[in-house]
Amino acid sequence: MGAVRLQETLTVDSTRRRFLQTAAAGLGASVLPQAQAARATTQLTAGVLMQQVRAAGPRTTAWGFNGSVPGPALRFRQGEDAVIRVHNRLPQSTTVHWHGLRVPNAMDGVPQVTQPPIEPKDEFLYGFRCEDAGTYWYHPHQSSFEQVPRGLYGAFIVQEAKPLPVDREVVWVISDFKLDGRNQQVEDFGRVVDFGSGGRLGNTIAINGKAAGAHQRLQVRPNERVRLRLVNASSARLFLLDFAGHEPWVVSYDGQSVEPHPLREPLLMGGGQRTDLVIDGTAGRGEFAIMDKRDKGTRLATIAYAGKAVRARPLGKPAAIQPNRHVEPNLTTATQHFIVFEGGVLGMPAIAAIDGKKLDVKTIMEHHGLSWTMNYTAQHEHAMMHEPLFRFRKDEHAVIRMINRTDFEHPMHLHGHFFQVVAVDGRAVPQRIWRDTVVMAPRQEMDIAFVAENVGEWMFHCHILDHSAGGMMGTIGVE
Numbered sequence: 001m002g003a004v005r006l007q008e009t010l011t012v013d014s015t016r017r018r019f020l021q022t023a024a025a026g027l028g029a030s031v032l033p034q035a036q037a038a039r040a041t042t043q044l045t046a047g048v049l050m051q052q053v054r055a056a057g058p059r060t061t062a063w064g065f066n067g068s069v070p071g072p073a074l075r076f077r078q079g080e081d082a083v084i085r086v087h088n089r090l091p092q093s094t095t096v097h098w099h100g101l102r103v104p105n106a107m108d109g110v111p112q113v114t115q116p117p118i119e120p121k122d123e124f125l126y127g128f129r130c131e132d133a134g135t136y137w138y139h140p141h142q143s144s145f146e147q148v149p150r151g152l153y154g155a156f157i158v159q160e161a162k163p164l165p166v167d168r169e170v171v172w173v174i175s176d177f178k179l180d181g182r183n184q185q186v187e188d189f190g191r192v193v194d195f196g197s198g199g200r201l202g203n204t205i206a207i208n209g210k211a212a213g214a215h216q217r218l219q220v221r222p223n224e225r226v227r228l229r230l231v232n233a234s235s236a237r238l239f240l241l242d243f244a245g246h247e248p249w250v251v252s253y254d255g256q257s258v259e260p261h262p263l264r265e266p267l268l269m270g271g272g273q274r275t276d277l278v279i280d281g282t283a284g285r286g287e288f289a290i291m292d293k294r295d296k297g298t299r300l301a302t303i304a305y306a307g308k309a310v311r312a313r314p315l316g317k318p319a320a321i322q323p324n325r326h327v328e329p330n331l332t333t334a335t336q337h338f339i340v341f342e343g344g345v346l347g348m349p350a351i352a353a354i355d356g357k358k359l360d361v362k363t364i365m366e367h368h369g370l371s372w373t374m375n376y377t378a379q380h381e382h383a384m385m386h387e388p389l390f391r392f393r394k395d396e397h398a399v400i401r402m403i404n405r406t407d408f409e410h411p412m413h414l415h416g417h418f419f420q421v422v423a424v425d426g427r428a429v430p431q432r433i434w435r436d437t438v439v440m441a442p443r444q445e446m447d448i449a450f451v452a453e454n455v456g457e458w459m460f461h462c463h464i465l466d467h468s469a470g471g472m473m474g475t476i477g478v479e
């Protein structure tokens, strides 16, 4: 069925979808620089599996990479070429997107926009140079509102040329599952009510694919230095992380170095975001709760001390990680753009075009189940995206004012680029950091600035995956 739909799309839109020629030329190899020989190809197989998610009771049927949820943490050195063959053993077509990595457009893993979907039993070769160090992750971009919560995600780590000195490194991919009494996933993906509200939330938060709770232990020795790489791989859930008895150092957001600073307030992480923390075993003994402070509060894990002191004294402020290459946007010459978000169960889009067709609000709500608009239009499938929201010249400096006229938070993600939040509700932000995903608060206005340096058509969407499926996705073009 996927194949049929793809064909239709291509006849409708074959001039714009340049990936056809690229695909024919044999991907991967054509985009990899020749100079550096790539190491052996990484094999990544998406398939159905069984996993003990909850500590008690039967195993859960899930979808995952290489037989587990999360999939393997892929590790490369900065500057190294990644060559990854993705095999599809799912009952649906899929793709893999390398969230946060500045890859060539044809390697970005967006069905219909950058590549044809990988049909069941088929495979696709991805290849790109890992220019940017940091913590990233990978997940499908095909039916992501279903494929991600079923378990298709994993960490993607690019080691700095000069790694931060730590005693140990821990990766936590945090997500949630919606499980029934027999520990099986509730098969209610794609409900209109989830598209229009906070998204489909699970009832079981998981760390590295195992149910969170006091029993999840982060073992630390006195004065030990641990680097904790956090990835929020949830399809809808935001976390507000609190580390009792400790003030971890924040060393990067979305893989991009920041001046190390102690975490004095709970850490908000929207879907798709990453944070690297350095935790020093300063408390020396005892057990401390790691909590998610959202809603009523959930115990996620325990920092548990054990063993002999690693050193006599804690290490103190860590050095900053060497930043990746970034071009500072020039705000005085930058072009200005606006994007208005409307919709959701508590709001209504003023007027909307859906997949290119103008429709009145009543029809939209009654027949389409689409709940969100971006600049008064909704595009609910990659195949239907005929026009980018914005077009930029290569190397154009740009500011986009994102106007959230909804009562919901939206973690907004731009592909292929990093941006800085330069103003919130019209007030300049003095401390500018680089991100690829930022949480817009309800009714907030947020200005993001970036340099459109990566040629191609790039997704710009909400990372509550039910929202993007419900209309909150579009593209920007850089040419």
Ligand code: C2O
Residues within 6 Å of the ligand: 097, 099, 139, 141, 272, 413, 415, 459, 461, 463
């Ligand atoms: Cu994490 Cu468009 O994706």
Ligand code: CU
Residues within 6 Å of the ligand: 408, 409, 410, 411, 462, 463, 464, 467, 468, 472
């Ligand atoms: Cu959203």
